[in-house]
Amino acid sequence: MEEATAKRKDAHLDLCATGDVEPAGNSTLLEDVRLVHCAMPEMAVEDVDLSTEFLGKRLRHPLLITGMTGGTERAGVVNRDLALLAERHGLAFGVGSQRAMAEKPELGSTFQVRQVAPTVPLVGNIGLYQAVQIGVDGVRRLADAIGADGMALHLNAGQELTQPEGDRDFRGGYTIVEALVKAFGARLLVKETGCGIGPEVARRLVELGVHNVDVSGLGGTSWVRVEQLRASGIQAEVGAEFSSWGIPTAAAIASVRRAVGPETRLVASGGLRTGLDAAKVIALGANVAGMALPLFRAQQAGGLEGAERALGVILSGLRQALVLTGSASCVELQRRPRIIVGQLKDWLAAL
Numbered sequence: 001m002e003e004a005t006a007k008r009k010d011a012h013l014d015l016c017a018t019g020d021v022e023p024a025g026n027s028t029l030l031e032d033v034r035l036v037h038c039a040m041p042e043m044a045v046e047d048v049d050l051s052t053e054f055l056g057k058r059l060r061h062p063l064l065i066t067g068m069t070g071g072t073e074r075a076g077v078v079n080r081d082l083a084l085l086a087e088r089h090g091l092a093f094g095v096g097s098q099r100a101m102a103e104k105p106e107l108g109s110t111f112q113v114r115q116v117a118p119t120v121p122l123v124g125n126i127g128l129y130q131a132v133q134i135g136v137d138g139v140r141r142l143a144d145a146i147g148a149d150g151m152a153l154h155l156n157a158g159q160e161l162t163q164p165e166g167d168r169d170f171r172g173g174y175t176i177v178e179a180l181v182k183a184f185g186a187r188l189l190v191k192e193t194g195c196g197i198g199p200e201v202a203r204r205l206v207e208l209g210v211h212n213v214d215v216s217g218l219g220g221t222s223w224v225r226v227e228q229l230r231a232s233g234i235q236a237e238v239g240a241e242f243s244s245w246g247i248p249t250a251a252a253i254a255s256v257r258r259a260v261g262p263e264t265r266l267v268a269s270g271g272l273r274t275g276l277d278a279a280k281v282i283a284l285g286a287n288v289a290g291m292a293l294p295l296f297r298a299q300q301a302g303g304l305e306g307a308e309r310a311l312g313v314i315l316s317g318l319r320q321a322l323v324l325t326g327s328a329s330c331v332e333l334q335r336r337p338r339i340i341v342g343q344l345k346d347w348l349a350a351l
């Protein structure tokens with residue numbers, strides 16, 4: 001990896017491990033969603049079937065550990081620990097941006113997780129504009145090199161504008177997506193990185209043939225904030241101004257599900273921290289709930305064991321939410337009543 005990319009990635013990991021990267025005022029608006037209690041669930045906890053299909057494989061739990069890292073030794077450990085967790089519990093797993101690997105193929109080993117996660121739906125990762133630089137064949141090589149089932153194309157205009165060395169020209173994005181759809185078909189996933197994909201963009205992506213969208217909305221890790229913490233001068237000030245910019249995750253997933261057909265697989269990530277959060281996004285139309293920061297932090301603080309404990313709490317909460325709404329599956333949960341109040345109601349009236 002170019003020295004600058006390596007240094008930046010390490011600074012990102014340090015900031016995400018302990019820093020204030022979730023601005024207090026940011027909200028997913030999931031607190032504006034209420035699921036309705038069922039006093040007589042008439043089912044056993046083990047009757048709840050949480051399984052779903054993702055990237056052509058079966059998940060035992062509808063969860064994706066979204067792409068975070070790779071490129072350094074420390075990142076390699078994070079990838080292997082979290083991928084192993086995904087394998088044990090039947091989740092999907094994504095590696096972080098493979099740009100490092102495109103620049104220096106010998107760093108590929110830090111993205112390799114197939115030895116510990118042979119059956120998980122594995123998702124590669126590259127930025128939209130880096131995909132232009134390496135071309136469709138370059139992206140295909142990155143996916144093949146790690147044995148990925150799918151490839152995530154990440155959108156991060158907010159982060160780029162706060163990064164001194166970031167992109168300033170965002171033209172031609174849909175043309176790139178179109179070329180990648182031709183190469184990857186239903187294996188392509190388009191994701192944001194915490195500012196959210198809204199219904200207009202989602203509809204256009206689906207029209208181009210995209211099958212999988214991760215809305216990755218506002219309310220959790222803010223990449224504008226991460227870059228603001230690294231920036232100085234004008235960039236830091238403008239970054240502070242925009243660190244709460246984005247479409248809250250609850251508004252993004254509910255509005256995107258209304259805008260696209262049921263055949264589009266939707267991931268909702270961005271600020272999900274509990275099993276109940278995951279249940280709420282599924283109720284709003286997600287097929288899969290995505291999480292990054294909570295599992296990264298648990299791994300950094302307590303290694304594999306710490307991450308497994310954190311995941312255990314999340315999975316128990318999700319199962320409990322299904323039982324207490326009287327839902328034996330995610331599809332049933334989506335048919336149960338839900339109450340939408342407050343700001344989320346305003347967002348959904350506007351989108």
Ligand SMILES: Cc1cc2nc3c(=O)[nH]c(=O)nc-3n(C[C@H](O)[C@H](O)[C@H](O)COP(=O)(O)O)c2cc1C
Nearest residue numbers: 016066068096097154193220221270271291292293
């Ligand atoms: C440490 C860290 C590194 C990340 N790196 C990437 C990346 O390389 N590519 C990407 O698409 N998203 C990246 N993300 C964004 C996440 O995949 C996710 O979209 C976002 O953090 C929102 O989820 P969260 O609030 O659960 O963290 C990263 C997130 C974290 C916490």
